[in-house]
Amino acid sequence: MSLDAELLLDWFADTARDLPWRRPECTAWGVLVSEIMLQQTPVARVEPIWHEWLARWPTPSAMAKASQGDVVRAWGKLGYPRRALRLHAAAQAIAEQHDDVVPQDVNTLLALPGIGAYTARAVAAFAYGQKCPVVDTNVRRVVARAVHGAGDAGPPSTTKDLKDVEALLPENDKAAAVYSAALMELGALVCTARAPKCADCPVFDACAWQLNGRPAYDGPAKAVQKFAGTDRQVRGLLLDVLRGTVEPVAKARLDVVWSDAGQRDRCLHSLLTDGLVEQTREGLFALPGEH
DNA sequence: AAAACGTGGTC
DNA sequence: TGACCAAGTTT
Incomplete structure (x- = not known):
């Protein structure tokens, strides 16, 4: 196929x-x-x-x-x-x-x-117009459906995913590079995660998912990422304060963004560890490398 | 190999 | 309204 x-x-x-x-x-x-x-x-x-x-x-x-x-x-x-x-x-x-x-x-x-x-x-x-398989979430979904006849892509497997796409690429380097962009574009515009626009699909007639009767996704459930209340949210709030100022700020300015002091301090510490925040000699906080 | 890592739009 | 989703990488 x-x-x-x-x-x-x-x-x-x-x-x-x-x-x-x-x-x-x-x-x-x-x-x-x-x-x-x-x-x-x-x-x-x-x-x-x-x-x-x-x-x-x-x-x-x-x-x-x-x-x-x-x-x-x-x-x-x-x-x-x-x-x-x-x-x-x-x-x-x-x-x-x-x-x-x-x-x-x-x-x-x-x-x-x-x-x-x-x-x-x-x-x-x-x-650079080279022929090499480019595999993102769009391409994985398009291949899962059009080639394998599944409802959606299962868990990623870099080796297999690259091999699947490699097999599809045209011989010519430039054509292969454009084809890779086209595969991604198809996934982004037509073969979308929710409500794919199959009526607009250029490869409808060759699509294994269609030929297979459009089966539902039957792989393992995909983990849904929580955000509200997580460290990710708190880190975002802390960093947003620092993005908004050029001058370093006192810790009190950061403390107001989240009520849970333990989580707040853990997140500030992780931002310092990541190098996204620095502490000045005076004990103030700022984005890195500006003071 | 699972989990962490931001943010905002959509249905 | 809240779950799902968006051209992934790192540890």
Whole structure:
């Protein structure tokens, strides 16, 4: 079972969103920044911040010169702010060890902080037009349905997932890279998690899920992430105070965001450990590297 | 290998 | 309204 590349490529050419990191003039650095920002964060929230970042830090070396605090503040409310710190560290590594050029090699990319199996291949494919399987949550869902005839993807298995997608890719490097983007776009726009728009699907006729009678997902239940009341929420509240000020603040300013002192202090400590917050000699708190 | 890690929109 | 979901990585 394989999906007709031409159908998907034609659909992509007609339907794909005009995203700034897909423009021909976008640099590899721009692609890398987009991929990090898009980890678990929707396109609509990434786009404006991406524009700000590329205008402010058009190259890895430009970002390498910024302070960690500047980067964390500019990250705003994209979420998972450790990504900002890791991207800053990656920028420094690229500037210092790779002549300010984003690496093309998957294994070299994998060695950079914050770059994992997905992002390394996304950069190789989308920034450099290489043929290599790019597997994200969209692609896993599309493959689970269209190829395996399941209702949804089961638990991830990097090795098997890469192999599944590798088998689908067209021979030609450039075509394979566009095909990878098309697979993701199909999952994002048509083959969605809830209420897939099968009537609009370019590979409807070849879809194993359709041919299989659209069975429901039968894999293990997916764990739902709680947020309210968790350390994640409290860390977010604490960091939000610091994002809003340039001057270091007294602990009392942080204490007001959460009533449970034990949880509050544990979270502040974890932020310090993560390097997202620093304490000044005077005992005040601030974003890192700005004082 | 499961769990931690932000934030906001949607149905 | 609250569960589910969003271009994952790290430990």
